[in-house]
Amino acid sequence: MPEWVVERGIGETRSVRIHAGEIVEARVLLEGVEPAGAILEGRLIETGFPAVAQVGCQQYLLPKGAPGVTEGALIRIEITRERIPGIEPWKRPLARLTDEPLRPAQPMDAEVLPFPSPEDRLERAGWSDLIEEARSGIVRFEGGELRISLTPAMTLIDVDGRLPPFDLAVASAVAAARMILRHGIGGSIGIDLPTIAGKDQRQAVGAAIDANLPLPFERTAMNGFGFIQIVRVRARASTFELASDRAPFEARVLLRKVAMDRTGATCLVAHPSISAVFERNVAWIDALARQIGGGVTLRSDQSLPIHGGYAQNV
Structure with missing residues (x-):
């Protein structure tokens, strides 16, 4: 059975469901955000x-x-x-x-991992790959790729690939359904699939989504232009929405990496926008210092890409 594990990191709590050694579902709760259900x-x-x-x-x-x-x-x-x-x-x-008694959100039935841990189970299950998908908005599958775009109205998924149209439509429908679950996309979702002819083929594409995306959700039939709309409960931010708030997202990614990889006094070298996030969240730096057992200093480097932060010895 797939298992949930929880990692309480710096600035966020990461919950992932792992099946066959891979992350099939991820949820991230930011520090200071009250969870759904509370x-x-x-x-x-x-x-x-x-x-x-x-x-x-x-x-x-x-x-x-x-x-x-x-x-x-x-x-x-x-x-x-x-x-x-x-x-x-x-x-x-x-x-x-509501008239119900005050209570926190119901805890998830999950194993709580130590953080940092000598065995990085999230990374072993593909955490860095999930982060890169959220950062880039590109999810690759055999024979093609999905491109995810956020709009105020819905999350849009565009399909590109080299397979014949019907094969690409089915493969991308499977990939999109699994990606929606993996990244926790809720609300209104539009998938722009290859145009295919025939009701039977379009129904096969819909069936591929139904077989790979757990209920509850609603969807339209695939129309003649290859478009399907899905609506899911939207209780929290998807990883793509978290990544769109780019500087805080990359700051938390860097904190996790450093906490897992280093010990002792450390200097964080990062793009100025990332350094600004750390300066606004001094408690994050203090927490990192406690976890790695040494002081943490900051240095900005304008030449670095926003995702290019690293740590160096002091």
């Missing part, structure tokens, strides 16, 4: 549809409103969608009114 107490600051609740410094939209509750009243809410970083920072997290 029930919190806040104050209703705006009525209507949506209503708005305030919990600490965070506002939550209540799409179904708060019927019968007056503005300023204390309420309990259940988080239904976590804060989504990246291309839509103005979008507030979503919640619903």
Whole structure:
């Protein structure tokens, strides 16, 4: 059976489901983000549809409103969608009114890994490959590749490859379904597949998605132009959405790598935008210093690509 493992890193908690030695599903919870499923107490600051609740410094939209509750009243809410970083920072997290007791999100039935660990099980299962896919927006499969683009309306998946059209359509449908699960893509998803002729062939492509993407989801039939739309519950950010907030994403990637690979006093050399993230998050640097057993200093290098940060001995 696939197994979930959890790694509580610096600035984020990484949860991955591993099957046959590979990551088939990944979720990343950023530090300071309340997870979906948590029930919190806040104050209703705006009525209507949506209503708005305030919990600490965070506002939550209540799409179904708060019927019968007056503005300023204390309420309990259940988080239904976590804060989504990246291309839509103005979008507030979503919640619903509830009478249930306050509680954190239900813990996942998973093995918690030590961090750092002498045995990097995430890396052994392909963590770096997953990060590169999220960073580049390119997911390769035998005979072709998927190109993922984020838009305010949906996540778009474009297909390119060298196989005959029907073979490419089926192979890319399988790859897209597995990629959607692997990277935790929710909400509205559009897949632009090769145009193929015949109802039977288009149904075969739909069946390939159904066989590789677990429910719940809804999808359209493949139309004559090769387009399929899928809608999944969107409870959290996909790894592509996390990667679109580029500097913090790359800063956390670098922190994980250094924590796993080094001990003793270290200098982090990185693009200025990454150094700026570290300067705003001094606690991350302090945590890294404790984990590697030595002081951590920073040096900016404008010539480095944003993903090109590294560590060197002091």
